[in-house]
Amino acid sequence: MNIPTSNKPRVVIIGGGFAGIALAKKLRNKSVQVVLLDKHNYHTFQPLLYQVATGGLEAGSIAYPIRKVIQEYPDFYFRLTSVKEIDTKEQKVISEIGDLHYDYLVIATGSKTNYFGNKEIERNSMSMKTIPQSLNIRSLILENFEQAVLLKDEAERNLLINFVLVGAGPTGVELAGALAEMKKAILQKDYPDLDISKMEINLIQSGDRVLNTMSEKSSVAAEKFLVDLGVKVWKNVRVTNYDGRTITTNTDLTFETATLIWTAGVQGAAIRGLDAKSLVEKVERIRVNEFNQVKGYDNIFAIGDIASMETKEFPQGHPMMAQPAMQQGKLLGDNLVQLISGRIMTPFEYNDKGSMATIGRNLAVVDLPSYHFSGVFAWFVWMFVHLFSLIGFKNKAVVFTNWVYNYIRFDREGRLIVRPYKKRSFTTFTSDEI
């Protein structure tokens, strides 16, 4: 990988998400050499991916070049690559662009979509964990409408403008709300020759409430907001299959749709090479102790979504969200310095700052540790927290400009099919009458 040798110990970080970047920032000017690896050359602000998917924001507004973060850090290196495997015996990372020795390894690979083993759903549905995936969803939504205006057959047309989202966590809820707002504010005007009232947004949830990681109050409020916006919320329904046209469930319900967006689950983006015992089955997270040290290894750590630190309060590990990831990354920065200089490390304690979700214009729910609120004020809180969490002044300014514009004009101008998404076509067009 063409990294110079150094007399300082080398820390290799895999992943430039919330956890990896928080750690990198902490290691600036510490007596370590740092190599940060990521398969993208930018950090993604994942909580706003749904706005990219629905044309509210441009991709560049929620991405930040990783090289810019570490630009002035001495003895810091970035390499654009995908890690295939770890060789813990030889202490090296095996990647597409070669191998790399580590003294300390930090796995911060985050999470990926979990289809729970259903290959057919995986093949036929869309997921939204990365910027290219969000842009694919954006293109597909718009392509569906462009295709629908061409069709005379109502059933075929409805197939294209029926959107089914599976999983009512924050991603599913926020995307459903954004789609409902697109329907009302934009699609109606953009496609006057289409009966937009036929457009459906179905949100399917296997559990008995939406946003089930939040308070009951927030679940109730969020569901009401969704229903008011015209989203059909289906609870206690588990999707069993999807062939690209028909969704079957564990009930009598079926859905006919060309578009299933799967936000029903995530799992750790695990890497081969670790001892099987350090992996939590099914969720593919890596078991770590209170110092984020991977069980069974002294010099390998895992932070963020990929790490499962089982505590009394969180017997299955912390929630897979930005906050625990950032906090773990920060603490590990200090702890690595401690470890290297032979001092004692500080155990991680999660400081729960609360959680929130937005459903649409003026509609959000906020759970603080001891207080819940929803509505317009919650929406303002949501907006400012997200605005200030973005890295970089320019991203803040551009997102703010966009939001003010979108709010005042009831508009989203990003409805551009820049790279068409080629979905297997289920209808064949015959040359139309002229």
Place this chain on the structure above:
Amino acid sequence: MNIPTSNKPRVVIIGGGFAGIALAKKLRNKSVQVVLLDKHNYHTFQPLLYQVATGGLEAGSIAYPIRKVIQEYPDFYFRLTSVKEIDTKEQKVISEIGDLHYDYLVIATGSKTNYFGNKEIERNSMSMKTIPQSLNIRSLILENFEQAVLLKDEAERNLLINFVLVGAGPTGVELAGALAEMKKAILQKDYPDLDISKMEINLIQSGDRVLNTMSEKSSVAAEKFLVDLGVKVWKNVRVTNYDGRTITTNTDLTFETATLIWTAGVQGAAIRGLDAKSLVEKVERIRVNEFNQVKGYDNIFAIGDIASMETKEFPQGHPMMAQPAMQQGKLLGDNLVQLISGRIMTPFEYNDKGSMATIGRNLAVVDLPSYHFSGVFAWFVWMFVHLFSLIGFKNKAVVFTNWVYNYIRFDREGRLIVRPYKKRSFTTFTSDEI
């Protein structure tokens, strides 16, 4: 195409560029049915493509949804499709999504890159006429650097960080200047482990001056600006071939590079089906009379880059730029109404408002019909003219925010490889030492 029949005559416009959009706006509320066809669902502000390619602006900032332009126009239709052929006898357009009858046809397909028949250059070089192409260039530039940091061999490394632009018209000049600024302000900092002084920007021109459609004064000023920024300007050199690694020329000069960006020529994006006599050979433009009527047809028109209206002042047609396109589109809007109601049409007269090009921060050249100036003030003029020419308030605001930021911070944050550009690899990597 599922367009309802109308008792008004149907005008079909092919292309939503400067000419097509100007025409569409004029036809609002006129007693015609209008169908606008384009292969993208957005209008592209082409003069700023080079800023997308170099990370200064996001794609969405220079694109505008076509459906939003015509949103409230009665009896107006947009269809996303690529037109394959025209059947002038049957009066129909043959497209990917079916055929469409026209009463009046307006061809506004613009221009495409002209490789003057050299297939090998076409295969191995990049061009920059569309947003996806600009994003490909952006990805490739950054990928070159990411690849270069991995290489120990200096010759191979230099191959990757040597950029050759062929053609010193406005596109080539502006792109060369932007690359030179990237080198100075960003790449130096982003790639501290690379000797960025080895990065070359070569601008090759077959004629004896850059910007040869502008005044001599402007050519001289622009060349000085380029040279001061570190661009190597080669005049009177004609590129004869490029195999993906070596550029040969009509002189002894050769260039070793992984990246050739071809901005040396454009030609009309002609459509099959017109009488051969109406086409100007080599440049593939369509011969039109002073009403933009295609020679030999009463109800077919061509406007913008594709149209060649041979006048005393412009014996080879007007320059292929935004201004003539917009003016022709506007006038044709009036003329079509005249023609349909049996009244006399007004001949086109080009109102030359001047032309300009920017080379970099505080550096631009402006030619007004009777006055030339360059430098800081020219740059301000360039900036405000371009800012106000963008469609849409939001695009103006976002571009302005970006430019202010880029200016103050000497930065371009759009250096994101969102969709990697897969270029045929000319080096093979061996697993590096660790």
